[in-house]
Amino acid sequence: MTLPANRTANQNDAGFSLFESLVALAIFATVAIATMTLITQNIRSSGLMAARTYAEFVAENVLVETYLNDRLTLGGSQGETVMGGYDFEWRRDIQNTSEAGLLGVTVRVSLGDSEQTLVLRYGFRRE
Secondary structure, three states: OOOOOOOOOOHHHHOOOHHHHHHHHHHHHHHHHHHHHHHHHHHHHHHHHHHHHHHHHHHHHHHHHHHHOOOOOOEEEEEEEEEOOEEEEEEEEEEEOOOOOEEEEEEEEEEOOOOOEEEEEEEEEEO
């Protein structure tokens, strides 16, 4: 290839330097790592939201069972439920309130392998 008469070959015509290529690669790698971190957090958060949604159903079911039960005993009870592929543990506490003839019901639901309460529901029921 021949150059035009008024131009001479110099290093600026050689393309990207090694330094410029490394800087571009570093910027790309930083953006890629940040994107992967966000995607991972979103996936983890999505799984937790699904578990919380099913835990809401479990808590509501336990409250409905409490409302439909003819005989209630004060104190705590617990159980396990599988819903949506998740193993949940629930705990129901029934206690008297300051209002005569009214019981307070507290339901806590957590994943089977965790102590963290996903859902906490309160309700009341007449004796």
